Amino acid sequence: MSETDTRQRLVVCHAYERVMSLDVVGPLQVFGSANDELVRTGRSASYAVQVAADQPGPVRTSCGVQLYADCAWRTLDLTQVDTLFVPGGDGVARFFKDQEFLDWLRHAEQTIPRLGSVCSGALILAEAGVLDGRMATTHWSRCDQMMRDYPSIHMMGDRLHSYDPTGLDGDPHVFTSAGVTAGIDLALAIVEADHGRSLALSVARRLVMFLKRPGGQAQFSAYLTPEGGVTTRLAGLLEWLPANLAADLSLEVLADRAGMTPRTFSRVFSRDLGMSPARYVERIRVEAARALLQDETISISRVADLCGFRHPETLRRAFQRHLSVSPQEYAERFARKSAVAAV
Template identity: 60%
Template sequence: MDAPRTIASLIYPDVMSLDVTGPLQVFASANVERQRQGLPPAYHLQLLADESGPVRTSAGFQLVADGSWRERAADSLDTLLIPGGLGEAAQCQNQALLTWLRDSEPRIRRLGSICSGALILAATGLLDGRRATTHWADAETLRLGYPQVEVLADCLHTYDPKDHGGSAHLFTSAGVTAGIDLALALVEADQGRPMALAVARRLVMFLRRPGGQAQFSALLTPEPSRVPRLTALLEWIPLNLGSDLSLEALANQAHMTPRTLSRLFAQELGMSPGRYVERVRLEAARLLLQDAQASIATVARLTGFGHPENLRRSFHKHLAISPQDYLQRFGQPIQEPLHA
């Protein structure tokens, strides 16, 4: 019997608790699924900090470190995850930690970050010349602070088990839920797709938002006080996804010139109107598929993508997954055909 792989997460003062517990729960749930199949656990989970003992998270409660990274042999770790949090900036100045990470990197099979933990990895220099992602709110900080890093702000994670350029060894992920996606990808690489799907179904069933209401992410629905001149338009767009949402149509709805509207979107939202519309449509399509409210072809029509192929391209571009695979992983079964 193979010994369980050790999956460790770094913790530090003011770490984001979900960046730690979300991904680790995926590995723990994989152990539970294996137990149901009469198999031994595949993973041994640990928390590492400056020293063993309690560490206060940004939420105010404490996590307890099993040991110190200072005393841990790097080659005993299969996977080490670096989470983000309010305390990330202090860790970017923690020279002892940065040196340990640089020295340990060649001896750890997989080294990755969750959310703004990418900034800690970037501070070591290990991401220089590599593609990396992080939470959308930290993407510009990563881009400006570490110009040698190729920042992919729209990417869920950069892990690729088939990539021989290093993405199977050193990788990053976006915010909390993207960290869970990353952990599922790691489990899939270790134990196969059926196990990853079993874990995903169990976790998503538990974490699903009640009521099936259409909720858009903070990126897509800014506080009205931040964008007062765009508030009415931003509230109108999700209600009219199947309509003409070209720049000219949006400008007409907002009673502005196309040039003025484009300038406001760039200033207030950091993106063009067209890109914003695509992201809202993608989020709506994702939620419809997640709740299995319609077939892929119908979802493409309702959300303004028109043809399923347009929906597929947008899913691959922003989520690195096809609508069919997303539905298989996260959706509930429906009665009508799923193929276009």
């Protein structure tokens, strides 16, 4: 869609008792911030946002905060709606047997241009049957349930969202997203489709977000050291590792630092952390590389060296294994061209 397109689009998010508050306000804030950016640059606001529930008025979310619904979903004129979001939360199960609401969703799918879900809201779309035969994702903790209960859906559990305006790597009409922040990525993708990459990046900067993660990117977050079940000797080693990523972190070196034989160390490490020492080291090196690639003054070659990968190709392969993107692609999402300097 052209950046000069000035059509007003109504974006509606459904709400219900014990909905995840961020599943509602996160995506809607993206569209509100898009309006702010449009007005700031002399253009007209493009989006109107509403919350729809069983009836107008307060809706208590899963964290206890109340949202205010503008209208009842039954009274919505779907011919005026551009995009409808179905969010997730503890209350999703109540809709599995709500035939009135499921029928309404089926009607909405046939009427509105875009129908999407956030987090476990995908289960409601699945129960309505509108995901049958389509690619879909949801929060990682619900993927097995989706695959078991809805075998006709093409589950892509390691994606952020399944929206693609071109229809080449997702669906422009009915789509889903993973956990809470992935709903924001989904909304940014819609803003980009409507108004171009420049506006989407401006909104992401305003929200201090990772800039426009694509739907096909893996559901990853910062790698956290497990707090429970780690032996004292391993705890000290795990605290030491992040500051020494460029050092020799071979099995023998790590075992010696932990005061164990390599065989014992490997067994204890795998038992306590659920993965081999080599895989753990690679994961924290990738996390460190992700942070460094946000610096516009550093080359990928230098990042590879600082994080212990030694060579950009080794870094590239690790990124593909863990994140399903290349270092170059990751850096470009921050629109910092010097971050992808010649290697």
